[in-house]
Amino acid sequence: MALRHGYPTEDDIEDVEIGDFERMRDAVRKSVETADHLEDSDEADIQLAYRLADIIDEARASGDPDAIHKTAFGPMPTLHKVLTSLGLNPEGRDKLGLNSQEDDEDW
Secondary structure, eight states: OOOBTTBOOGGGGGGOOGGGSOOHHHHHHHHHHHOSSOOGGGHHHHHHHHHHHHHHHHHHHHTOHHHHHHHTTTHHHHHHHHHHHTTOSHHHHHHTTOOOHHHHHHO
């Protein structure tokens, strides 16, 4: 099964295993490393994003369906909010005015 950008297509969804996804910490690290707008004052939120990613990765690595399910109601939405506040996802970049017209054309 080929995953596009690390995520399954609808055709692949039935064949997806938890191990097929990139580790969340690695995804957060890539986002942080490629962001040129972050400042020293963002360090606490960056560390929070890494910790939330670790919690998600630990649950996935455990293979425990209940642990994985619980992350969907705490760490995952909280991580999304942190990434948004840091401008590390499309919503956050829009809110911070970081998307240029050129970026929009790439989509």
